[in-house]
Amino acid sequence: xxxxxxxxxxxxxxxxxxxxxxxxxxxxxxxxxxxxxxxxxxxxxxxxxxxxxxxxxxxxxxxxxxxxxxxxxxxxxxxxxxxxxxxxxxxxxxxxxxxxxxxxxx
Amino acid sequence: xxxxxxxxxxxxxxxxxxxxxxxxxxxxxxxxxxxxxxxxxxxxxxxxxxxxxxxxxxxxxxxxxxxxxxxxxxxxxxxxxxxxxxxxxxxxxxxxxxxxxxxxxxxxxxxxxxxxxxxxxxxxxxxxxxxxxxxxxxxxxxxxxxxxx
Numbered sequence: 001x002x003x004x005x006x007x008x009x010x011x012x013x014x015x016x017x018x019x020x021x022x023x024x025x026x027x028x029x030x031x032x033x034x035x036x037x038x039x040x041x042x043x044x045x046x047x048x049x050x051x052x053x054x055x056x057x058x059x060x061x062x063x064x065x066x067x068x069x070x071x072x073x074x075x076x077x078x079x080x081x082x083x084x085x086x087x088x089x090x091x092x093x094x095x096x097x098x099x100x101x102x103x104x105x106x
Numbered sequence: 107x108x109x110x111x112x113x114x115x116x117x118x119x120x121x122x123x124x125x126x127x128x129x130x131x132x133x134x135x136x137x138x139x140x141x142x143x144x145x146x147x148x149x150x151x152x153x154x155x156x157x158x159x160x161x162x163x164x165x166x167x168x169x170x171x172x173x174x175x176x177x178x179x180x181x182x183x184x185x186x187x188x189x190x191x192x193x194x195x196x197x198x199x200x201x202x203x204x205x206x207x208x209x210x211x212x213x214x215x216x217x218x219x220x221x222x223x224x225x226x227x228x229x230x231x232x233x234x235x236x237x238x239x240x241x242x243x244x245x246x247x248x249x250x251x252x253x254x255x
Contacts, residue, residue: 009154013147049192053145056217060151060236
Protein backbone atom coordinates (compact mmCIF):
# COMPACT_ATOMS: atom_id res chain seq x y z
CA UNK A 1 0.00 0.00 0.00
CA UNK A 2 1.35 3.36 -0.96
CA UNK A 3 2.04 5.83 1.80
CA UNK A 4 -0.16 8.88 2.07
CA UNK A 5 2.87 11.13 1.66
CA UNK A 6 3.87 9.40 -1.56
CA UNK A 7 0.39 9.54 -3.00
CA UNK A 8 0.13 13.18 -2.04
CA UNK A 9 3.34 14.00 -3.92
CA UNK A 10 2.00 12.27 -7.01
CA UNK A 11 -1.31 14.05 -6.61
CA UNK A 12 0.59 17.35 -6.66
CA UNK A 13 2.10 16.41 -10.01
CA UNK A 14 -1.37 15.58 -11.32
CA UNK A 15 -2.59 19.02 -10.25
CA UNK A 16 0.30 20.62 -12.10
CA UNK A 17 -0.60 18.63 -15.21
CA UNK A 18 -4.26 19.56 -14.92
CA UNK A 19 -3.21 23.19 -14.71
CA UNK A 20 -1.50 22.88 -18.10
CA UNK A 21 -4.29 21.08 -19.92
CA UNK A 22 -6.56 24.10 -20.30
CA UNK A 23 -3.78 26.11 -21.92
CA UNK A 24 -2.91 23.25 -24.25
CA UNK A 25 -6.54 22.87 -25.37
CA UNK A 26 -6.82 26.63 -25.97
CA UNK A 27 -3.54 26.80 -27.89
CA UNK A 28 -4.47 23.82 -30.04
CA UNK A 29 -7.87 25.39 -30.77
CA UNK A 30 -6.20 28.67 -31.74
CA UNK A 31 -3.78 26.82 -34.01
CA UNK A 32 -6.63 24.92 -35.68
CA UNK A 33 -8.54 28.16 -36.21
CA UNK A 34 -5.56 30.05 -37.58
CA UNK A 35 -3.73 27.54 -39.72
CA UNK A 36 -4.86 26.03 -43.00
CA UNK A 37 -5.69 22.33 -42.76
CA UNK A 38 -2.69 21.33 -44.86
CA UNK A 39 0.03 23.47 -43.31
CA UNK A 40 1.88 23.51 -40.03
CA UNK A 41 0.67 26.05 -37.48
CA UNK A 42 2.92 28.58 -35.88
CA UNK A 43 4.72 27.05 -32.92
CA UNK A 44 4.00 23.55 -34.22
CA UNK A 45 6.91 21.88 -32.52
CA UNK A 46 6.03 23.35 -29.15
CA UNK A 47 2.45 22.18 -29.54
CA UNK A 48 3.61 18.73 -30.57
CA UNK A 49 5.96 18.47 -27.60
CA UNK A 50 3.29 19.57 -25.13
CA UNK A 51 0.73 17.16 -26.55
CA UNK A 52 3.28 14.35 -26.55
CA UNK A 53 4.19 15.07 -22.94
CA UNK A 54 0.53 14.92 -21.90
CA UNK A 55 0.10 11.60 -23.67
CA UNK A 56 3.00 10.24 -21.66
CA UNK A 57 2.44 11.75 -18.24
CA UNK A 58 -1.35 11.68 -17.81
CA UNK A 59 -1.85 7.98 -17.11
CA UNK A 60 0.94 7.64 -14.54
CA UNK A 61 -0.58 10.42 -12.45
CA UNK A 62 -4.10 9.01 -12.53
CA UNK A 63 -5.62 10.45 -15.71
CA UNK A 64 -5.50 7.50 -18.12
CA UNK A 65 -8.43 8.71 -20.24
CA UNK A 66 -6.63 12.01 -20.87
CA UNK A 67 -3.49 10.11 -21.81
CA UNK A 68 -5.33 7.86 -24.23
CA UNK A 69 -7.13 10.81 -25.84
CA UNK A 70 -3.92 12.82 -26.14
CA UNK A 71 -2.13 9.88 -27.70
CA UNK A 72 -4.91 9.36 -30.23
CA UNK A 73 -4.84 13.04 -31.19
CA UNK A 74 -1.05 13.08 -31.29
CA UNK A 75 -1.01 10.29 -33.85
CA UNK A 76 -3.50 12.04 -36.10
CA UNK A 77 -1.90 15.46 -35.80
CA UNK A 78 1.73 14.46 -36.15
CA UNK A 79 1.78 14.97 -39.97
CA UNK A 80 0.04 18.33 -39.56
CA UNK A 81 2.39 19.56 -36.88
CA UNK A 82 5.29 18.59 -39.11
CA UNK A 83 3.95 20.54 -42.09
CA UNK A 84 1.59 18.13 -43.82
CA UNK A 85 -2.12 17.40 -43.59
CA UNK A 86 -3.72 16.02 -40.44
CA UNK A 87 -5.12 12.51 -40.72
CA UNK A 88 -8.86 11.95 -40.92
CA UNK A 89 -10.58 11.94 -37.57
CA UNK A 90 -8.45 14.59 -35.88
CA UNK A 91 -11.46 16.80 -35.13
CA UNK A 92 -13.26 13.97 -33.35
CA UNK A 93 -10.06 13.10 -31.53
CA UNK A 94 -9.72 16.70 -30.38
CA UNK A 95 -13.29 16.59 -29.11
CA UNK A 96 -12.34 13.40 -27.30
CA UNK A 97 -9.42 15.10 -25.61
CA UNK A 98 -11.58 18.04 -24.54
CA UNK A 99 -14.16 15.64 -23.12
CA UNK A 100 -11.52 13.64 -21.26
CA UNK A 101 -10.01 16.80 -19.79
CA UNK A 102 -13.44 18.05 -18.73
CA UNK A 103 -14.27 14.71 -17.13
CA UNK A 104 -10.91 14.57 -15.40
CA UNK A 105 -11.33 18.00 -13.85
CA UNK A 106 -14.70 17.21 -12.30
CA UNK B 107 3.44 -7.05 -6.02
CA UNK B 108 0.34 -5.10 -5.25
CA UNK B 109 -1.09 -3.74 -8.47
CA UNK B 110 -4.21 -1.67 -8.16
CA UNK B 111 -6.12 0.29 -10.73
CA UNK B 112 -7.40 3.76 -10.02
CA UNK B 113 -10.06 4.07 -7.42
CA UNK B 114 -13.27 5.96 -7.94
CA UNK B 115 -11.76 9.17 -6.63
CA UNK B 116 -9.03 9.13 -9.26
CA UNK B 117 -6.32 8.65 -6.72
CA UNK B 118 -3.04 7.58 -8.29
CA UNK B 119 -2.71 3.88 -8.81
CA UNK B 120 -0.80 1.88 -6.25
CA UNK B 121 2.62 3.33 -6.54
CA UNK B 122 4.87 1.43 -4.21
CA UNK B 123 6.34 -2.00 -4.53
CA UNK B 124 5.34 -4.01 -1.47
CA UNK B 125 8.50 -6.02 -1.47
CA UNK B 126 11.11 -3.29 -1.19
CA UNK B 127 13.12 -5.06 1.48
CA UNK B 128 15.88 -3.64 3.62
CA UNK B 129 18.64 -5.15 1.52
CA UNK B 130 17.28 -3.59 -1.67
CA UNK B 131 16.89 -0.26 0.06
CA UNK B 132 20.44 -0.34 1.40
CA UNK B 133 21.79 -1.23 -2.02
CA UNK B 134 19.78 1.55 -3.62
CA UNK B 135 21.07 4.13 -1.15
CA UNK B 136 24.62 3.55 -2.32
CA UNK B 137 23.90 3.85 -6.01
CA UNK B 138 23.67 6.79 -8.38
CA UNK B 139 20.69 7.30 -10.66
CA UNK B 140 20.48 9.50 -13.73
CA UNK B 141 17.04 10.46 -15.05
CA UNK B 142 17.04 11.55 -18.70
CA UNK B 143 13.66 13.15 -19.38
CA UNK B 144 12.66 16.42 -21.04
CA UNK B 145 9.17 16.51 -19.50
CA UNK B 146 9.57 18.07 -16.07
CA UNK B 147 6.43 16.37 -14.71
CA UNK B 148 7.63 12.92 -15.70
CA UNK B 149 11.11 13.66 -14.37
CA UNK B 150 9.58 14.70 -11.04
CA UNK B 151 7.43 11.57 -10.97
CA UNK B 152 10.40 9.29 -11.66
CA UNK B 153 12.42 11.07 -8.98
CA UNK B 154 9.62 10.48 -6.47
CA UNK B 155 9.44 6.80 -7.34
CA UNK B 156 13.17 6.13 -7.13
CA UNK B 157 13.33 8.07 -3.88
CA UNK B 158 10.60 5.83 -2.52
CA UNK B 159 12.68 2.81 -3.55
CA UNK B 160 15.59 4.10 -1.47
CA UNK B 161 17.74 5.85 -4.05
CA UNK B 162 19.14 9.04 -2.62
CA UNK B 163 21.70 10.07 -5.26
CA UNK B 164 19.57 11.18 -8.19
CA UNK B 165 20.63 13.51 -10.99
CA UNK B 166 18.58 14.72 -13.93
CA UNK B 167 19.29 15.69 -17.52
CA UNK B 168 16.79 16.93 -20.07
CA UNK B 169 18.95 16.84 -23.21
CA UNK B 170 21.19 14.35 -24.95
CA UNK B 171 24.29 16.48 -24.47
CA UNK B 172 23.42 17.09 -20.83
CA UNK B 173 22.96 13.37 -20.28
CA UNK B 174 26.32 12.52 -21.79
CA UNK B 175 28.04 15.17 -19.72
CA UNK B 176 26.30 14.02 -16.56
CA UNK B 177 27.28 10.43 -17.22
CA UNK B 178 30.93 11.28 -17.65
CA UNK B 179 31.00 13.22 -14.41
CA UNK B 180 28.52 11.23 -12.33
CA UNK B 181 29.07 7.62 -13.52
CA UNK B 182 25.52 6.47 -12.73
CA UNK B 183 24.74 2.90 -11.73
CA UNK B 184 21.23 3.20 -13.15
CA UNK B 185 19.78 5.31 -15.95
CA UNK B 186 16.08 5.91 -16.49
CA UNK B 187 15.72 7.41 -19.95
CA UNK B 188 13.07 8.78 -22.23
CA UNK B 189 13.62 8.09 -25.92
CA UNK B 190 12.47 11.32 -27.49
CA UNK B 191 13.84 14.43 -25.86
CA UNK B 192 12.10 17.02 -28.01
CA UNK B 193 14.57 19.54 -29.34
CA UNK B 194 17.07 18.21 -26.79
CA UNK B 195 17.98 15.14 -28.84
CA UNK B 196 17.75 11.39 -28.65
CA UNK B 197 17.67 9.40 -25.41
CA UNK B 198 18.83 6.17 -27.04
CA UNK B 199 21.91 7.88 -28.42
CA UNK B 200 22.68 9.36 -25.01
CA UNK B 201 22.27 6.00 -23.29
CA UNK B 202 24.46 4.18 -25.83
CA UNK B 203 27.27 6.63 -25.18
CA UNK B 204 26.78 6.30 -21.44
CA UNK B 205 26.64 2.53 -21.39
CA UNK B 206 29.74 2.21 -23.54
CA UNK B 207 31.78 3.72 -20.75
CA UNK B 208 30.25 2.52 -17.52
CA UNK B 209 28.12 -0.62 -17.97
CA UNK B 210 25.13 1.07 -16.44
CA UNK B 211 21.76 -0.60 -15.74
CA UNK B 212 19.28 0.83 -18.24
CA UNK B 213 15.54 1.35 -18.16
CA UNK B 214 13.78 3.18 -20.97
CA UNK B 215 10.56 4.84 -19.85
CA UNK B 216 8.97 5.83 -23.11
CA UNK B 217 5.74 6.41 -24.99
CA UNK B 218 7.40 4.74 -27.98
CA UNK B 219 8.49 1.28 -26.79
CA UNK B 220 8.82 0.08 -30.38
CA UNK B 221 11.84 2.35 -30.75
CA UNK B 222 13.86 0.42 -28.16
CA UNK B 223 13.30 -3.04 -29.61
CA UNK B 224 16.95 -3.25 -30.67
CA UNK B 225 18.28 -2.33 -27.24
CA UNK B 226 18.90 -5.82 -25.89
CA UNK B 227 20.74 -4.72 -22.75
CA UNK B 228 17.98 -2.41 -21.60
CA UNK B 229 14.54 -2.86 -20.07
CA UNK B 230 11.67 -0.89 -21.57
CA UNK B 231 8.70 0.35 -19.55
CA UNK B 232 5.90 2.06 -21.52
CA UNK B 233 4.89 5.35 -19.94
CA UNK B 234 1.24 4.34 -20.03
CA UNK B 235 2.11 1.46 -17.68
CA UNK B 236 4.29 3.47 -15.31
CA UNK B 237 3.61 2.81 -11.64
CA UNK B 238 5.95 2.40 -8.71
CA UNK B 239 5.53 -1.36 -8.87
CA UNK B 240 6.30 -1.58 -12.55
CA UNK B 241 9.30 0.70 -12.21
CA UNK B 242 10.66 -1.37 -9.32
CA UNK B 243 10.31 -4.53 -11.41
CA UNK B 244 11.99 -2.90 -14.40
CA UNK B 245 14.90 -1.70 -12.27
CA UNK B 246 15.37 -5.17 -10.78
CA UNK B 247 15.45 -6.66 -14.28
CA UNK B 248 17.91 -4.02 -15.48
CA UNK B 249 20.16 -4.67 -12.50
CA UNK B 250 20.12 -8.39 -13.29
CA UNK B 251 21.05 -7.72 -16.92
CA UNK B 252 23.88 -5.51 -15.72
CA UNK B 253 25.07 -8.22 -13.32
CA UNK B 254 25.09 -10.84 -16.07
CA UNK B 255 27.01 -8.69 -18.54
